[in-house]
Amino acid sequence: MKNIKSKKLVYYDAKSDVLYLGIKKGEEEEFIEVSPGVNIELDQNGQVIGVEILNASRVLKPVVKPLHRQSLELVAK
Secondary structure (H helix, E strand, C coil): CCECCCCCCEEEECCCCEEEEECCCCECCEEEEEECCEEEEECCCCCEEEEEEECHHHHHHHHHHHHHHHHHHHHHC
């Protein structure tokens, strides 16, 4: 994702299963893989502009399921 100027700061592409969390707008100059499938995108000054999570549905499944259950429990109360 080279340019998030036209993208939302939180964007999920279901077709490619990529979740993007934008920190600030800017041009990606480089990225650092901090974990398999998790990239931190940096601008030309080395500042973080976003986080890209590949295979997001698989990577976040252990986190999302408990959160979903909790939200359903809150709604039921």
